[in-house]
Amino acid sequence: MKIKLSKKTMSILVPVTAVIIALFIAAIVILLIGKNPIAAYWVMLQGAFGGKAAWAANISKMMSLVLTGLAVGFGFRAGIFNIGAEGQLMMGAIFATFVGINLGNVSPAFAIPITMLAGILGGAFWASIAGYLKAMTGAHEVITTIMLNWIAVYLTNYFVVGPLAVGQGVPKSPEIAQSAQLPPLMTVQANTLPSGIIVSIIAAILVYILLEKTTTGYEVKAVGFNPYAAEAGAISLSKNIVLTMAISGALAGLAGSMEVMAIHHRIFGDFSGGKGFDGISIALIGQNNPIGIIFAAFLISSLRTGSNAMQFAKVPDDIVTIIQGIIIFLVAADRIVRTLIMKFASPKGGESK
Secondary structure, three states, X not given: OOOOEOHHHHHHHHHHHHHHHHHHHHHHHHHXXXXXXXXXXXXXXXXXXXXXXXXXXXXXXXXXXXHHXXXXXXXXXXXXXXXXXXXXXXXXXXXXXXXXXXXXXXXXHHHHHHHHHHHHHHHHHHHHHHHHHXXXXXXXXXXXXXXXXXXXXXXXXXXXXXXXXXXOOOOEOOOOOHHHOOOOOEEEOOEEEOOHHHHHHHHHHXXXXXXXXXXXXXXXXXXXXXXXXXXXXXXXXXHHHHHHHHHHHXXXXXXXXXXXXXXXXXXXXXXXXXXXXXXXXXXHHOXXXXXXXXXXXXXXXXXXXXXXXXXHHOOOOHHHHHHHHHHHHHHHOHHHHHHHXXXXXXXXXXXXX
């Protein structure tokens, strides 16, 4: 019997199948190093979901990953390779910190949105530089965003050892005002469940609405599908390139402000922990769909949180990096996975158009 799977169904099955295959291959690697994969995965599950503290740590990681995944995924939808979410996150955090430390006498009702907006504008500004260069000169965004990443790193280091330096030990900025900090949803031991996760989910829903229900979203996707046809249809490529980069950067900048407002309450050297770069893999796993990106971010945050517990089973946490790498490879080379799915779905297989 011939089974046809819709594109929507296939878009869900591909990443799910990729995860299963990655876990199977990683299990073989765990066996080869003389460990029990079932025990290792059980410990990983306990580390990610085994109690309130585990959930709090998991969601803390997920919060910014959703936003950086959205930042990269939004760019991909327009055919823009925004590799600069890391730098845009840092700039958002810098802007949020500069504003937040000066809001001590302001009510939280004003301090929180103002600090959040500062982060959004910081990321949007930083990404718009690359967008403008691409639109006006044709400079490739991969090169310019990578260069801007390094500038953002050095700017962060400069501020925490210079104008914003405070205290001894690790170079860091002062804490932002209490009124500008997002209150946690829950505190468990040393872990907090950040309320910023609500902001991240709302942002994903808004991006979905923007892409699927608005004229701007239609134009962005049209440019991504075929820029020549879009231009022939009176859609401005230059405007949409700059706009796409600005929105993408705004999302990454929001992630930076969330890191400051909900978790660290300050900036310090390398505070981002590579979350901007993780956004690339999350966007791929989530198929550039805002809702899919939420689940992809949850997957990666769960793997990262659980990997810490795996070390207690004497299994290297690098196994998680292997799993993530295999998932990304299989999702990127999705034709391999699609072929496997159709082979098992039906002897003759078939995918609906």
